[in-house]
Each structure stands twice: as C-alpha cells, then as structure tokens.
Amino acid sequence: MSVPNILLLSSSRVHGYGFLEYSKDLILDFLAKSKVRTILFVPYAQKDHDKYTATVQTAVKPWGLNVEGLHTKTDLASAIRGAEAIFIGGGNTFVLLNKLYEENLVDVIRNQVLKKGTPYIGSSAGTNVATRSIHTTNDMPICYPPTFDGLKLVPFNINPHYIESEHKEHMGETRDERIKEYLLYSKYSVLGLREGSSVLVHGNKAFLNGKAKLFTDRFEALELHDNTDLTFLLNENK
Numbered sequence: 001m002s003v004p005n006i007l008l009l010s011s012s013r014v015h016g017y018g019f020l021e022y023s024k025d026l027i028l029d030f031l032a033k034s035k036v037r038t039i040l041f042v043p044y045a046q047k048d049h050d051k052y053t054a055t056v057q058t059a060v061k062p063w064g065l066n067v068e069g070l071h072t073k074t075d076l077a078s079a080i081r082g083a084e085a086i087f088i089g090g091g092n093t094f095v096l097l098n099k100l101y102e103e104n105l106v107d108v109i110r111n112q113v114l115k116k117g118t119p120y121i122g123s124s125a126g127t128n129v130a131t132r133s134i135h136t137t138n139d140m141p142i143c144y145p146p147t148f149d150g151l152k153l154v155p156f157n158i159n160p161h162y163i164e165s166e167h168k169e170h171m172g173e174t175r176d177e178r179i180k181e182y183l184l185y186s187k188y189s190v191l192g193l194r195e196g197s198s199v200l201v202h203g204n205k206a207f208l209n210g211k212a213k214l215f216t217d218r219f220e221a222l223e224l225h226d227n228t229d230l231t232f233l234l235n236e237n238k
Helices: 021-032 049-063 076-081 093-102 106-114 175-183
Strands: 005-009 038-042 066-069 086-088 120-123 157-159 190-193 198-202 205-209 212-215 222-224
Touching: 005 021, 021 049, 021 198, 038 049, 049 066, 076 106, 086 106, 093 106, 157 175, 175 190, 175 212, 190 198
Parallel strands: 005 120, 038 066, 038 086, 086 120, 157 190
Antiparallel strands: 005 198, 190 212, 198 205, 212 222
C-alpha cells in the first residue's frame, strides 16, 4: 500500500499574485516527488467546466505541467484510477460535493489517494471536500448533497480563507464565533487556514505551510505558525 500525498491549499488566488502563482514552488515540489507531468483536474465546483479547466492549464503550462479535465472523460472512475495526480479546484463546495456523489466518485477518489498514493491537490472547495465534512465551508448551500460527509482524506475539518473580523462596528457573528458554534455540536477540530497557507500530508505526517488557527472543544483557539507539525490532527478520532 502506498502512502497518502495530499496538499490542501486555502485558495488558488492570493492578492498580488496570478492564479496559483503564490503556490508554484510548493506545487512543483509536491508533484516532482511522484514524477507527475499531467494533472487530472476536477472542475465541478464551478459552472463552466471548460473555462475553469483552461484557466488551470494556462497557469501551469509554463511550469511544464499538462492538465486534463475530468469532465471530458467518458469513464470518470477509470480516469481517476489512471490519473498521475488529482486536483480539485475551488468554487461552491455544495455543488462540488453533490456532483462527486452524483457521479459515484467519492469512494473512488478516496481509495486512490489513501490506498494507491495518487497525489491529491485541493484548493478552497477542493480542500473542504477533502476533509471529514463540509460543515465548515463559507459557501452558500445552493444545492443539497445527499450528505455533508467529505472525502475524509484527513480526519479533521478545515475552514479555508479564514480571516478574523477587523470591523469594530460589525455586530454580526465573526468567523471565530461561527466555528465555535460548530464545535458545540461536533467533536472534530477545525483548522482555520489563512490565505496563502496550506497543509501538506505525507504518509502519517502533516505540516502547516503559512499560518492557521486551530479550533477545538478541548482548549482555547490556538495560533499556529509556519512549519507547525500537524501530525496530531491525523490521529484524532481514530
């Protein structure tokens, strides 16, 4: 059995950079370890699959990488099983997860990543669906998946695009309050992943690139910094 190789990005865009540009070195190093040249891109989080796939291809082609859209394949499960690497991009998390279940791809992707070692890259919604559930997404529930259970590539939840409210006049719930509310009903930790940050999983080890805030029902929210060892999160709830 091969070891899992997972890269979970908070987003594909960061202020001051082009699409995926901020994560270029990280992505290239991640894929080079498995000698990946062609990425199978899953564009289901956005409505125009062709346009979204072309955006990714334009971004990574100068890096020496090729992109194939899963939506262009006749046999989706076979395409997943034959992929050198899988990349699921951002958009609406509910639409994405609903489509993955509709096409019966959840178990196929999970098996390839966790048992076969196919490298997985997620960004934003693609990161949300890689976790235990999509309960901590920021997206609007514009459709209703059969379940909120994700791919469960990692046993905790992530809140991509995490940011704390800086507006003193704002009287509505802050992101922190929303996440803490979730923890009243769940025992699963939530990693608030700030923009430009990511989680790298290799085998039974996990590390933070950038900055994040960890929320759990066991102690007060904890600020985490670059290169923090997150391996303990992989061992939660086993």
